[in-house]
Amino acid sequence: MTLISMIQPTAPSRPARTVAFLAAVFLAFISNARADAPLEGTQPAQWRVVWADDPATSATIVWSTAEPGRLHSVEYRVRGEDAQPAVQLARSGRYTGGDAELYYHRVELTELEPASAYDIKMISDDEESPVFYFVTAPPHDRDFSILHGGDSRSDRDTRRKMNAMMGEMFASSHDNDEPADDILAVAHGGDYIVNGTKMKLWSEWLSDHELTTTPDGRLLPIIPARGNHDHGKPFNQVFGFPEGDLNYYGLNIGSQLRFITLNSEISTAGDQASWLTEELARSRPKNRWLLVQYHRPVYPAVKGPGAGLQSWVPLFERFNVDLACEADGHNIKRTVPIRGGAMDESGVIYIGEGGLGVPQRTPKTDRWFIQSPGMADKGNHVFVLTFGKQTLHGKCVLLGGEVRDEFSIDARTAP
Amino acid sequence: MKRCELGFPQHRSARNWLDGCLRIVIAVQCFGLAGRYLFSPNERESDVFEWLQFDFHWPEPLVQSIDNAGAWLTLAAGLLLCVAGIVRPRMDPESMLGRSLRWLDGTAALWIAVWVFTMAVAHRMRATLYADLTFAEDAVRYVAPLALLLLINRPTRRLEIERGGFQAERAAVILLMLAAAATFAAHGYKAIECYGPFMDLVLLSDMRWTQFYPSESTVQRSLVAIGVVDLLVAILLVVARWPAVAFYMAVWGGVAAASRMTAFGFSAWPETLLRAANGGVPLAILGYWIVSRRQRSVQPETTASPDTSTPHQCETP
Missing domain, CATH: 2.60.40.10 (Immunoglobulins)
Known part of the structure; x- marks a missing residue:
């Protein structure tokens, strides 16, 4: 049984607003001040x-x-x-x-x-x-955090600011002795650029990604998912996948988080669904946390649902996935826990939908699955997901540092 | 195999079939479009919205208004086509009301063509997978109202007699054939490439209804075969003009459109209706050919009525 407790956002206090303002000014400054490594000759x-x-x-x-x-x-x-x-x-x-x-x-x-x-x-x-x-990732059971976001394709200035903010969050998370807030990686839900066949656009994105590096030179590992704008060959070249790779895979971060990346831009049924069935069946008993990420939402706050609603959701529910991370919609959303097409405390929560540097759109707040205790809004953002022994704590951080939403999910069962 | 001549189908019943069939197909398409963008529980914004907001950074309220207005106007235009199709034949075309209704009729058809084409442009500009095929893929959607526009604005019978030709109808049929061929060719190419969503249509329909559970490789091979047939009929429709080809395209276009509902459930009805022209345009062509031929066999060729002044032919090549 999963219990979810929602922390409703409250109006920020004056000091908080001041800090947020200063952070925004700082981020705006560093995003312009930090130059990209020049692409000249064979200079890496x-x-x-x-x-x-x-x-x-x-x-x-x-x-x-x-x-x-x-x-x-x-x-x-x-x-x-x-x-x-x-x-x-x-x-x-x-x-x-x-x-x-x-x-x-x-x-x-x-x-x-x-x-x-x-x-x-x-x-x-x-x-x-x-x-x-x-x-490298820890082999054992420890508390840690990862970032999740998506859609960085159509607003380069904001993308750079978001990257700079993530770099700052990444660096500061390791500045204390608290292990839980240590950010280990960023999962990107796809749509890095507007046209995945244009290397010029990829080059800009890649240079902008340098901004996630900490001042002492620590690189933020990325766990990439393919979006609908990322079609074509460059995607696999950019992220080091073998040519022709289908871009669905699972990996463990620590001993208790299985993080599964799906590809909503190819057939969602067939081989991918078969693979997912085996992957979830194998992973669920061994991991406290089971997360999936993919690009096209199955419970979207705008648009219509992707084919994953038919292909994947029954599997998510059968194997009790803890959290599904989506992108594509260019808004912020967190659904109520869903099972069988209805709100159910034991169901799956879906978050998203992309704000790493893209114009945001107003969610359709009349959809049942984003009613309270779910939520929806708009704003460029990144999710911070913190994995503890008992609880997964999620936080939606807007550009500038304001926390727009917080939630927590209790572990379903001890693995 | 009978081969149908392209033009000069001088029988009014054939023309009426073409006119009526196109009106129904376009109206259904408009209703599907409105369902997708206005009425469905999963209603969403069109590519025009996303193009203007994300790529041009226009303000969201303005873009939303444009998008909604486009969908509402298209729905209204579709309904107007239906009403005009019923009312206009009963009116004196030279009367003030008749001329006004004809103008409205034409404007409605033109609007639908413009808006659907604008959506195709927006989709093309958004640069998603196979966006380059958009104009071909959606051709039946915006060419059908253009063809109807040609029929609406064709010369009156008196002028037809004076000019001695039926160029508007001929152009309409040619346009429809080219559009149907383009749509089938584009879909055929995507099928040969094993486009993921097409595979899902097959796999999810099977999962929901037949439960044969074919392997992905089997579905891929099937799609390649379907794609090859699509390309073949696209060519044959234009080159050979066999009624059997138009019949196949009408049936398969309908099946392919219906597959949205067999795969995703009844809630996907807008996706099916929006694709009404995929099978509807070949059906319009087929019916036109059949009615023309039947009319010809019924009426002696010596009958020199204004509508049969040039014999329409279906001949064996």
């Missing part, structure tokens, strides 16, 4: 860490160069150790899409130590990136 730029497999022991490092170069590699070693860095050669190629000439370089690091920081340096011919680091 547009660095990112992708989690699509076991993030405790593996990670995909991808970067871009303006020229093809000859030899590309990553040097890496456990942070703080004096040992000679290991070197791994990259797989490289030209991004497919439009006239923009740009080259990707991808390294899949495996057999890493869990819960460990790794220094990495990307090397393309004679050019080197600064030394960055990332931290």
Whole structure:
């Protein structure tokens, strides 16, 4: 039995408003002040860490160069150790899409130590990136947080501000001794850019993504989902998936969160639904938290429902998924818990629907599933999901820092 | 196989069939459009809304008003086409009222064509998967009202006699054939590419009704076959003009439209009605050919009425 308690937002106090205002001014400043790494020659730029497999022991490092170069590699070693860095050669190629000439370089690091920081340096011919680091996911049961958002396609200025805010949240979450607020990754629900076949747009997004890096060089791993605007070949090249990959996968963050990414832009039934059935059946008994993310909502606050309503929702309910993270609608929503097409305390909650840099639209608040205790609104935002031993705490943070919505979900059963 | 001649189908009953069938198809399409954007529990905004708001950053209230106005006007225009189709034949076309109604009739058809085409433009500009095919895919939706407009604005019978031709009807039939061919070709291409939502239509319909549970690879092969047939009939409709091809397209267009409801339930009725022209336009062409031929066989060719001044032919190639 899942119990959900909703914390209704209250009017912020004057100090809170002041802090929010100062934060907004600060964010506006840093978003303009922080320059992107230049794309020149073989100078590494547009660095990112992708989690699509076991993030405790593996990670995909991808970067871009303006020229093809000859030899590309990553040097890496456990942070703080004096040992000679290991070197791994990259797989490289030209991004497919439009006239923009740009080259990707991808390294899949495996057999890493869990819960460990790794220094990495990307090397393309004679050019080197600064030394960055990332931290592998914990192998054990601990409290932590992740970010979830989507839709960053049509408002670049806001996208940069959102990225800067996420970078700040990411950095500050590790500035204290409280483990629960430690942000480990960001899950992106898709629609990164307006036209997924245009590499020029991807290049802008990739440069903007650099803003999520902390001042001390920590890279925020991304767990990508494909959106309806992300069609075409560049998506897999940008995020280091094999060519032709169908982009549905599951990974564990810690020992008790199974995070499943689905692809609403291909057939939702058939093989994907079969895979999902097996994945959920296998994961549910072993994990306290079972989350899914995908692009097209099945309980949308605007538009009509995606095919996942037929293909996936019965599975979500059968295997008691705890939270479904959606995008696409360009608004904020949190549904009531739903089972069998009706509100049910034991049902699944759906949140979304994308605000990482896109004009927002007014939700259709007459829809039954976003009535109180659910909610809907609009505003660029990101969700902070904090996983505890008993409770999943969710928070919707607007651009500028204001918390628009909070909710909590109790663990269904002890795994 | 009989091959139907394109033009000069001088029988009034054939023309009336074309006119009436197009009016019904367009009205149903308009009702589906209104259902999708105004009435359905899952009503949503059109691509025009998203295009103007997200890509041009127009204010949401303005864009919402434009979008709603477009849907309401389209619904009103669809109803007007129905009313005009019933009333106009009973009126003197040269009277003030007759001329006014004809003007309204034409304006309604033009509006529907313009709005549906605008939605296609918006969809194309939003650059989602296969957006490049939008104009072809939606061709029947905006060409059907254009063809009707040609029929509405055709010369009066007196002028027809003076000019000695039936160019408007000929152009209408050609437009309809090209539109149906374009729509089937675009859908055929997507089927050959195993477009995900098409696969879901098959898989979810099966899950709901027949429960054969075909594998995804089986569905993919079926879609490829369907797509090849779609491309083939698209070509044959234009090149061969066989009634059997139009019949297949009418049936398959209807089945494909109905699959939205078989896959997603009755609540998807707007999606089915919105696609009325997919099967409706081939049906209009087919009926036109059949009625023309029947009329010809009934009326001796020597009858030199104004409506049979040029023989319409269905000949064996």
